[in-house]
Amino acid sequence: MIQLRNVVKNYSEETHIGPLNLEIPAGGITALIGPNGAGKSTMLTMIGRLLDMDEGAIEVAGFDVHATKSKDLAKVLSILRQENHFVTKLTVRQLVGFGRFPYSQGRLTREDEAIITKYIEFFHLDALQHRYLDELSGGQRQRAYVAMVLCQETDYVLLDEPLNNLDIAHSVDMMKHLQAAARDLGRTIIIVLHDINFAARYADYICACKDGQIVQFGPALEVMRDEVLSPIFNTPITVIEGPQGPLACYH
Template identity: 75%
Template sequence: MIKLSHVRKNYNDEVNVGPVDLEIPDGGITALVGPNGAGKSTLLTMIGRLLDMDEGSIEVAHFDVAKTKSKDLAKIISVLRQENHFITKLTVRQLVGFGRFPYSHGRLTAEDEEIIDRYLDFLNLTELEDRYLEQLSGGQRQRAYVAMVLCQETDYVLLDEPLNNLDIAHSVQMMKHLHRAAREFGRTIIVVLHDINFAARYADYVCAVKDGAIVEFGPVAEVMESEKLSEIFGTDIEVIDGPWGLLACYH
């Protein structure tokens, strides 16, 4: 379980996140949704200790994120940020292999190589493993980044807008991969999403953030209500229960 207790980040007198009290259960996908600037990425990066909090505490699997040694935390939480600045002369296999660094410290074993193979295959990257990142499409490159964080084999995976710059087809493909990863590998995946309909289709829980506060949290069906979404996003939204599940329609 991920537990945030009175977590706050102060940017200035007008922009603050928190105080946030939140418990995210283990297993499945939890989607962080809300308007731009709501504080979704801030919360995610504080959970992953990529950003210091000003108040409060965060526990992941009963480990205090602020006090746990980095080498130990890297075996508990893996994080994919929005911006990735890897050298483009890396091959796909080399990139994915970075996920094994907390265990191998750069000296890959036969077991590490098997694990790399597993995630290259899982993300349909085996045929691309010797390609350089600069030779990949945006969708292929994003799959390689996700394979890298999955290769770290942490129970908790944090993804900040993994659908950024992906078209609809590649976004659907990515969410299917994440949905499978949560179930087949038993991961707890926390993902920042802009499109509420991707959250409705593929997430197990939705955490809605607005003005730096958690305004709704629960199973998808509890949050996907017209009145709630209209309030969260500040526009008229009608939720329809269709043949493919709940769908938010904007008016």
């Protein structure tokens, strides 16, 4: 479980996030949704300790994020930021191998190599593993980044807009892989999404944010309602029942 208790981030007297109080259960996918500037990425990066909070406490699987040593937290929690600046003259296999650093400190063992291979195969990157990152398409490169994070083998995985710059087909492919990771590998995945319908289709829980506050949290079906979504996005939204679940239609 991830717990946030009275978490606050102050940017200025006029701009702040929180106080945030939230319990995200272990297992499945939890999607963070909301308009631009709602505080989704700020919340995620505070959970991942990439951004300091000004008040409050965050615990992940019972570990105090603020107090736990980095080497210990890195075995419980992994995070992929929205912007990644890796040297492009890395191969896919070398990139995925970075996920083993908390365990190997850069000296890969036979066990590490087997785990790297496992995630390369999981994301269907076998044929690309010796290609350089700058030789890949955007969708292929994004799969490699997510494979690297999962290769860290933490129970909790934080992903900040992993569908950014992906077309619909690659976005669907990515979400299917993440759904399989949550289901088959037992991961708890927290993901920032802009598209409500991807959240409705693939997430188990949805946390809706607006103006630095958590407005609604619960099972996806409970959040996917006209009266919940319309005021969050300041536009009329009608939720209809599609062939694979609820769909949000903008007016």
